[in-house]
Amino acid sequence: MSQGAALPVQSPSASAAAAARPDVCLRGLDITFALKTGELHAAVKNIDLDIAPGEFVTIVGPTGCGKSTLLNATAGLLKPSAGHVEIQGAALNGLNGKAGYLFQADALMPWKTAIDNVAVALEPMGVPKAEALKRAQDWLARVGLKGFAQRYPHMLSGGQRKRVALAQMLIRDPQILLMDEPFGPLDAQTRQIMGNLLLDLWAANKKAVMFVTHDLEEAIALSDRVVVMSAGPAAGIVGDFRVELPRPRDIAEIRTEPAFHAIHKAIWASLRVEVQKAYSQGEEAQQ
Amino acid sequence: MNRVTLIALQLLVGVAFLLVWHLLTTVPVVDGKPLFAPFFFSTPLEVLARTWKDFASGEIWRHLGITLLETVLAFAIGAAGGIVVGFAFARRELLAAVFDPYVKAANALPRVVLAPIFALWFGLGIWSKVALGFTLVFFIVFFNVYQGVKEVSPTVLANARMLGMNERQLLRHVYWPAALTWMFSSLHTSVGFALVGAVVGEYLGSAGGLGYKIHEAESVFDVTGVFSGMVILTIFVIVLDTFVTAIENRLLVWRPDTAAKTA
Ligand SMILES: Nc1ncnc2c1ncn2[C@@H]1O[C@H](COP(=O)(O)OP(=O)(O)OP(=O)(O)O)[C@@H](O)[C@H]1O
Ligand SMILES: [Mg+2]
Numbered sequence: 001m002s003q004g005a006a007l008p009v010q011s012p013s014a015s016a017a018a019a020a021r022p023d024v025c026l027r028g029l030d031i032t033f034a035l036k037t038g039e040l041h042a043a044v045k046n047i048d049l050d051i052a053p054g055e056f057v058t059i060v061g062p063t064g065c066g067k068s069t070l071l072n073a074t075a076g077l078l079k080p081s082a083g084h085v086e087i088q089g090a091a092l093n094g095l096n097g098k099a100g101y102l103f104q105a106d107a108l109m110p111w112k113t114a115i116d117n118v119a120v121a122l123e124p125m126g127v128p129k130a131e132a133l134k135r136a137q138d139w140l141a142r143v144g145l146k147g148f149a150q151r152y153p154h155m156l157s158g159g160q161r162k163r164v165a166l167a168q169m170l171i172r173d174p175q176i177l178l179m180d181e182p183f184g185p186l187d188a189q190t191r192q193i194m195g196n197l198l199l200d201l202w203a204a205n206k207k208a209v210m211f212v213t214h215d216l217e218e219a220i221a222l223s224d225r226v227v228v229m230s231a232g233p234a235a236g237i238v239g240d241f242r243v244e245l246p247r248p249r250d251i252a253e254i255r256t257e258p259a260f261h262a263i264h265k266a267i268w269a270s271l272r273v274e275v276q277k278a279y280s281q282g283e284e285a286q287q
Numbered sequence: 288m289n290r291v292t293l294i295a296l297q298l299l300v301g302v303a304f305l306l307v308w309h310l311l312t313t314v315p316v317v318d319g320k321p322l323f324a325p326f327f328f329s330t331p332l333e334v335l336a337r338t339w340k341d342f343a344s345g346e347i348w349r350h351l352g353i354t355l356l357e358t359v360l361a362f363a364i365g366a367a368g369g370i371v372v373g374f375a376f377a378r379r380e381l382l383a384a385v386f387d388p389y390v391k392a393a394n395a396l397p398r399v400v401l402a403p404i405f406a407l408w409f410g411l412g413i414w415s416k417v418a419l420g421f422t423l424v425f426f427i428v429f430f431n432v433y434q435g436v437k438e439v440s441p442t443v444l445a446n447a448r449m450l451g452m453n454e455r456q457l458l459r460h461v462y463w464p465a466a467l468t469w470m471f472s473s474l475h476t477s478v479g480f481a482l483v484g485a486v487v488g489e490y491l492g493s494a495g496g497l498g499y500k501i502h503e504a505e506s507v508f509d510v511t512g513v514f515s516g517m518v519i520l521t522i523f524v525i526v527l528d529t530f531v532t533a534i535e536n537r538l539l540v541w542r543p544d545t546a547a548k549t550a
Pocket of ligand 2: 069
């Protein structure tokens, strides 16, 4: 077990070639929003982050610090104000076609059934409809929604919708996964089931993952690395911790390991400061 | 309140209305005359008899057919135009910005003033009525489609783009269904307006249709004929509306408010 605040962390497990060419490479990223009032809001500032192929990296940070903003920039949905995004060695220009994105908000097409929502993801790849439906059914079964194929999104629970969205993202087999609080609306038990499901799927076919969560325990249980962001505005990365816990992991059981507690303590020491900062900012803004 | 009671109460209002009408127009009060002269107000039984006769003789079917045809054409052409222009404006900011004042001005114009012009341009046949209905339907559909395309959830759109959809696929899987939802939310209104266009057009000058029938009766002070025409028009509207509701329920199954029912 090790912890390090050195940036960026060199990945000892990844091969030399992979280390030379990370799947995701953010360099000197600034993102500033122009507000309607004419003010500028610097959301994140000077972000450097590398994600190696097959590496599971989780970003934690106080609410509003710019986690979703970072994912949006990596997805190519948001153009950074400064710095650049490189995907597998190539500068990102426009949308990131290599990435699948699980959005924080509901993103399923409400007018399509669960199976159609999943199957339609294959249409841009030119997969014939019948074949797409068959594969979509397989994916629904894999995320435990076999019997829900014909439901429309509003007839599914929040967790079921997230699972449909997960299947929709994974069916395209993207090389990079961007996941923004995918288990946000779920209860603790379902979170664990989903977390284990995600780890199984990921272990079977390792991708670079950029994962966002509010739940530090979940972050540690899932990840190879946990990155801590500071409270905004102009948030930066203030901690980068390697999680050297053995895999395969079980989300529930791994929490009981002593090594887990040590890592948790180290990361929380860094995160707590930022959360408190964000909290007191919010209080000031209220007064 | 359960359904049966509700329907009973609804019927009660109708029956009470007819009863009052009947009493006022038939029961002699002064000089052996009823309070309301049947010449001006007709009587429910006469109206019923006339309506029955019109249907039985088959005479009314021709007029119904004409009005239906005009309504359907006005709706179909108006909706098609509204969809195309609504999409174009929603996807091309410049187009919308340039035409905005003209669209607003055109929509503010009372359509009745156009009827004589349409009669001049398209003659007294069905097309002048279709044109009138078109001007009404077009704007409703146009505004709704425009709004629908504009207000697609940004997350749904971003997600679809991340799935690799090109412009055509976005149109088919995202914009089109979103626009349709809005269009269907105004389906009752736009079908209603198509009918208004047809009937008003017929009323102002034609040789057939329900509007013509009513006008014809009015011109000879045949109050029974006018009321009978209105009754037939009402029946027609109810049938049409039921049909629209059926289509709507079928096409919008995915919507929470139409589909979420607890057993
Ligand atoms: N489109 C926008 N226009 C202006 N400001 C924005 C916009 N999007 C985000 N912001 C601001 O940028 C900051 C970062 O937002 P972001 O959504 O990335 O936060 P987050 O870390 O994902 O928060 P949460 O954990 O609550 O999801 C916030 O202060 C937010 O108000
Ligand atoms: Mg967020």
